[in-house]
Amino acid sequence: MDKLRRILRSTGFVNASSSVLAILVGLVFGFVIMLISNPAQAIQGFGIILKGGFSGGARGIGQTLYYAIPIIMTGLSVGFAFKTGLFNIGASGQFTVGAFTAIFIGIKLNSLPAPLHWIIALLGAMLAGGLWALIPGLFKAYLNVNEVISSIMMNYIGLFAVNYAIKHPALKTAPTIFDTTMNLTSNTAPTSILPKSFLSYLFPGSTVNIGIIIAILIAVFMYFVLNKTTFGYELKACGYNKHASQYAGISEKRSIVLSMVIAGALSGLGGGLVYLSGPNGRRYKVLDLLLADGFAGIPVALLGLNNPLGIIFAGIFIAFITIGGEYLQSLDFVVEIIDIITAAIIFFSAFALVFRGFIQKMLKAEELAVSLDDNHSSLRRQNSGKETGGEK
Amino acid sequence: MDYVIEMLGITKSFPGILANDNITLQLKKGEIHALLGENGAGKSTLMSVLFGLYKPELGIIKKSGVEVIIKNPNDANELGIGMVHQHFKLVHNFTVLQNIILGVETTVRGFLEMEAARKKVIALSEQYGLKVDPDALVENITVGMQQRVEILKMLYRDNEILIFDEPTAVLTPQEIEDLMAIMRDLTKEGKSILFITHKLNEIKAVADRCTVLRKGKCIGTINVQDTTKEEMSEMMVGRRIDLTLDKGEANAGEPVLEVRNLVTASREHGRKPLKDISFTVRRGEIVCIAGIDGNGQSELAYAVTGLMQIDGGQVLINGQDVSKKSIRARNLSGLAHIPEDRHKHGLILDYTLEDNLILKQYFNPEYQKHGLRLLPKIHSYAEGLIERFDIRSGQGAITLTRSMSGGNQQKAIVAREIDYNPDILIAVQPTRGLDVGAIEYIHKQLIAQRNSGKAILLISLELDEVMNISDRILVIYEGSIVGEFNPKDITVQELGLYMAGSKAREVNHG
């Protein structure tokens, strides 16, 4: 009993269950919208949403993982910045410049041999994303310009700079970057395409490649950095309380700049991973629209409670729901309604933090009942110096 | 007996803690009734119950003998219960009058009716000798005046039962005396006062009766006249407390901290500039900076520790000029700092206790290798400190600091700063908001440090503390040092005059 209670009260359990509760509320809300828009097929449709990527068999699961790649990366980017007290809303721009750099290297440096080519392209993407975030980082650290505003601006600058560069005459020499017919970037060289490796046996017909493995490894690495290194300790300290960090002699400016750069590199890498998935995968489309992947990172980070490991699952979940929405088209749901349903589920899922508070309260209430049952033991605990609440 | 408010058998529990255990508090009409208890004794919970913020599991509340149910603060207000909070709830860019009527405005056809309100406020102000200008902006009046505005707010709402929550914490000795006089006047006019405090002197000075709480239990209600301070403190803490400190003569050695002609400009809003401050702190002595809050104490601490840039002068530690050095460099050259605001500077509340205890040493090769934190070593170091300094928390070293009590949070800071083995320890209001037991503990630690040959600079607003533990006193007023004294040669009253700026003396830069 005591052991069970300890598990119930562990932060890990509270965090996970709050994410799950948020998801459940999101699903219920999505179900309500389905009931309103198409009552006859609502239950069936809800089944399809829950079945998500599984509806499509191995390919569907593979596509789920493929969709998860960019949002895991931008989720990590946003979540990492959150942990260090920064709101990186510039993930979209960093993602875009990372994508461009990877595509550029993928097309132009086509004399490189296979593993080296895509590795260099990915490193280039990280570098570009990092540099893109360096600017708001420097502004924040040295001029106290709010990173939200500057990184929103950097989103647009990134988007239009990339669109301009892709169409620029200087890049029209062969191998050309821009496929004018399709309004897309050209296919990158075969050596620059991320291998599918064993995943093509597991998920035949799907786009998923080792990008998902890279994303997961990076997430694990970020978890390690945040929790096991002095560097992570310093960054988190600045995020939780910059005054106290300053007091402890930690350079706040350095922390801000570094954490922005790392967040940017994560987003940039996301761009590289997505756009190096071969001719059948995504290609960059020249549009005056910010890429949604950057913003999708925000609910992913929130649902994952900014924990890199949580973000892996949150990213896969949101990809899962998105694919589920795609399959919902097999019923009589209008595409716009499907978008509303998936958006509503994701919206509520991002409320995990709210639900965490709620669950903690619930557990306390439960404990209250226990403590009233055996007053003595709770008093003994209190006397041993445990002070949790009630007094300021 | 004629009680205006009775709280009978109140029991309120929170997870893991019985905050109020069968507490009975009876307030007579026209009396000043003190509610005494350490932090965590259950005073705030009891008051929250009275204001309907918490619903007790057991117990009833009676108004003039009739049982009432209070569901929210509005119910309490209708029953004539009002409170002056420790932190005033005033709108700074409103006038006094606007603040007073806020929430109970009378309107004519949607327009504010100010004239009647003004008359009532002026009348009340004269009746109780409050001397408040109704048209002054709150941001321009002193803290003492702001408190009177809070009192007027209660009177304007015709409250009969007035609750003062730690009202003297922010006042000068003179202002405290004025407040006591006002409180007596109020009771003469038939108001009843509940006075929440942990300062025994004040209870002795003004209260008729006193109810003592300890760890959620009601220890008893006593007549103040018949009880000594020592008896009250024993009731409060549960053991005998030595209110006097035996510290022996100072044995000052070579200088450790030298501040020479320190000047800062008021760059940020609300910062006091420092004007040409010079002093020295030597090994084996406690030098105390006394002054009323907001005269440059915080700025002085920030300037010396490096949290604020200076615009002139020098700060020397062990003879080395550190005024251009980083905070980390100053810490490494032997400076420790117990900061004024433990939540803002002292602790990272979302870190565990062990992560906070290692805050100034995490980078030492002892606790990290190639940037990897040596978690077992950090843990055992933290356990050691927790043991030695008796820091209490729910889950030991891995407790989230936010969930710890204020006293234990402060103990953690003190433990960290002392164990760091500094040459100079700067302690800014180290006992603020702590209960008697914790204050005693921290004072003993400071004196032990001084006796072991450390230099200590204590910045304090509590005159008792200043008089009790310092070896030298420097008085700060408006950013300048206006006097230097030996605590044996000066009275509290005289010190108060220097602090209020009405006296100044040539300072001996010793």
Next chain:
Amino acid sequence: MKKAFALFLALSVVLTMVSCAKPAPKGYEIALITDLGTIDDKSFNQGAWEGVVAYAKANNKTHKYYQPTEQSNDAYLAQIALAVENGAKIIVTPGFLFEVPIYIAQDEFPNVSFILLDGNPNDGDWSAGAPTFKTNKNVVGVTYAEHESGYLAGYAAVKDGYTQLGFMGGMAVPAVVRFGYGFVQGINDAAKDLGVDAKLMYHYTGGFDATPEAQNLAASWYNAGTEVIFACGGAVGFSVFAAAEAAGKKSIGVDVDQSGESETIITSSTKSLAPGVELLISQFYAGKFPGGENLVLDASNDSVGLPMETSRFKTFSQADYDALYAKLKAKEFAIFTDATAENAAGLPVTNVQLTVVE
């Protein structure tokens, strides 16, 4: 690690609930997958869909359309797989962008038939100069002679008295390019016949969506004197029509008869989407599916043209049109296509001042 594990556990609980869900009914025989843009684009997707609906209603067949989540071959393939999963026997894919997905899908789903409009299945690998084309027995590739339709529109417009014209294409896919080149040549020939000089603004927006940018550009052309703009790119038309209405100028529709969309439309440069699709589906059900063929639909089989009944010409008459159409049918003259010209700026025109806007 604990947190992650707990989250994983919780997720798997949610996922196991899934197994209780019932499968979708196996029910939609005729499927259409939209390319970019929506089913109600009043143009390409909608035209093809009307063909599907017309046949399905008349013959009581279940039918449904699907919209891919993004523009990539894999996303299109996923949608094809979904349609097949959902019971599709014949799938209509309107758009050049389906060339590569159908190339792959024809092998993956040999028991399903495909109608590919505006394209021929190929592997999309242009690195050797041209891709590998392959059309299996279960696929029909349909291309239209859009240049003929565009020619008619351009010729008619100039004959009707307009000399300042504009062409606003969507994405520069071959069909759009052919419409454009034909339009240019029609203008040129008419201007030559009349002995006048025409001006033409020429632009591809790069997408098939109605965007403020497209509307602004159209408005700026109208301001600068352009009298009529050929809106040739699905929903791009809405941007052009809106600008025309605001400026009190004229426009030309595309793909289907769009005269109902705006009073400003003087005519529409059409190709027979709905009838073509309806015909191929009926052939499929009759067991006469021309699988393996790549059909070209042009004036010779009345598959391109202008809807004269709903056109709002001032002087250009049905007789003028019939005469012109007869010449076109007889192939009396050649029209530039994407195969014969490199780009719009390089078209050999004599009586048109051509400004290509990048």
